[in-house]
Amino acid sequence: MRQKLTKLSLAVISITYNWLVGIVCVFLPKSYRYKNVKNEIVLITGGGSGIGQQMAVRFAALGAKVVIWDINERGMRQTNALVKKQFPTANVFCYCCDVSKYENVYEMAKKVKQDVGIVTILINNAGMVNGKLLKDLDEKAIIRTMDVNFLAHFWTCKAFLPDMMATNHGHIVTIGSIAGLTGAPRMSDYSASKHATIGFEESLRYELKAEGYTGIHSTIVCPYFINTGMFHGARSDVLPFIDTDFVVDKIISAILINQEVLFIPKFMYFLYVLKSIMPSRALYALFKSLGGEYSMNNFVGRNQCNENGRGI
Numbered sequence: 001m002r003q004k005l006t007k008l009s010l011a012v013i014s015i016t017y018n019w020l021v022g023i024v025c026v027f028l029p030k031s032y033r034y035k036n037v038k039n040e041i042v043l044i045t046g047g048g049s050g051i052g053q054q055m056a057v058r059f060a061a062l063g064a065k066v067v068i069w070d071i072n073e074r075g076m077r078q079t080n081a082l083v084k085k086q087f088p089t090a091n092v093f094c095y096c097c098d099v100s101k102y103e104n105v106y107e108m109a110k111k112v113k114q115d116v117g118i119v120t121i122l123i124n125n126a127g128m129v130n131g132k133l134l135k136d137l138d139e140k141a142i143i144r145t146m147d148v149n150f151l152a153h154f155w156t157c158k159a160f161l162p163d164m165m166a167t168n169h170g171h172i173v174t175i176g177s178i179a180g181l182t183g184a185p186r187m188s189d190y191s192a193s194k195h196a197t198i199g200f201e202e203s204l205r206y207e208l209k210a211e212g213y214t215g216i217h218s219t220i221v222c223p224y225f226i227n228t229g230m231f232h233g234a235r236s237d238v239l240p241f242i243d244t245d246f247v248v249d250k251i252i253s254a255i256l257i258n259q260e261v262l263f264i265p266k267f268m269y270f271l272y273v274l275k276s277i278m279p280s281r282a283l284y285a286l287f288k289s290l291g292g293e294y295s296m297n298n299f300v301g302r303n304q305c306n307e308n309g310r311g312i
């Protein structure tokens with residue numbers, strides 16, 4: 001009994017202490033806590049477009065070596081040109097890699113290790129969306145969504161984590177989505193893949209902590225609609241689409257301070273709490289009032305947006 005009480009007291013002290021540290025950190029200027037990523041090797045999947053492309057530019061500006069993986073060769077050339085225009089001496093390495101295929105991931109990981117070195121920051125960002133009702137989704141499309149948005153995270157982590165573990169140094173960044181916290185019509189496959197991704201990331205984070213890898217950090221990012229063009233045609237009546245640069249600023253800042261969970265915009269933390277305490281009828285009324293029911297009705301996606309992906 002005494003042992004149990006001691007254990008319980010220690011747990012309460014630890015929770016309170018860590019809660020307080022969390023609160024203090026919110027008020028500290030973030031830039032004081034930034035880590036140095038100069039010469040770190042950052043691999044960004046889906047870096048040929050959208051937020052992946054902009055993250056490549058930011059990491060190059062911070063002096064990191066940037067590796068891009070994408071299936072879009074033209075996009076990768078564009079990323080390379082963007083970085084080189086601003087930072088002519090920056091190191092950018094582009095590889096055509098379909099992250100949904102584990103053989104391709106392992107082969108390209110070997111190549112990156114030979115050509116560039118050991119990846120220390122892995123950003124799992126590649127993603128796709130179909131935007132269809134379940135009855136219109138064919139099996140191949142569903143499997144593809146799960147392969148790209150979810151299973152690919154297993155393959156890239158299995159490829160790069162062992163090297164991070166060997167030196168107890170690294171950072172895994174997972175680009176999830178608010179759709180990984182809530183469902184919506186025409187998002188069954190996308191939302192399922194993002195929910196799964198969030199579960200994967202949290203389990204891996206706890207696994208690394210439990211195994212004592214104090215030097216391997218992780219960040220899960222859950223943004224609302226961003227104006228990259230991926231969700232071209234979707235409507236958001238109450239909350240505006242978020243600007244790509246704003247999202248990328250927040251992500252980079254979170255990585256530099258080893259922040260573990262990032263929802264964008266901040267309002268989403270509040271909605272997340274509401275979701276856990278509201279009766280489901282009231283929650284649906286809230287979802288409707290935010291325009292969630294019809295937000296994807298006119299979705300056309302990336303096919304219909306302009307060259308820069310700024311379709312919205």
Ligand SMILES: NC(=O)c1ccc[n+]([C@@H]2O[C@H](COP(=O)([O-])OP(=O)(O)OC[C@H]3O[C@@H](n4cnc5c(N)ncnc54)[C@H](O)[C@@H]3O)[C@@H](O)[C@H]2O)c1
Binds near residue numbers: 177
């Ligand atoms: N745009 C949004 O509104 C939004 C909102 C929340 C989360 N997200 C997530 O952010 C991430 C980036 O989205 P974005 O808006 O920059 O989209 P984007 O379409 O601009 O970029 C996605 C990139 O992933 C690449 N890609 C797709 N399949 C791939 C594969 N099999 N292998 C390698 N690369 C592949 C694409 O070619 C593209 O370059 C995605 O994971 C997306 O789900 C986006």
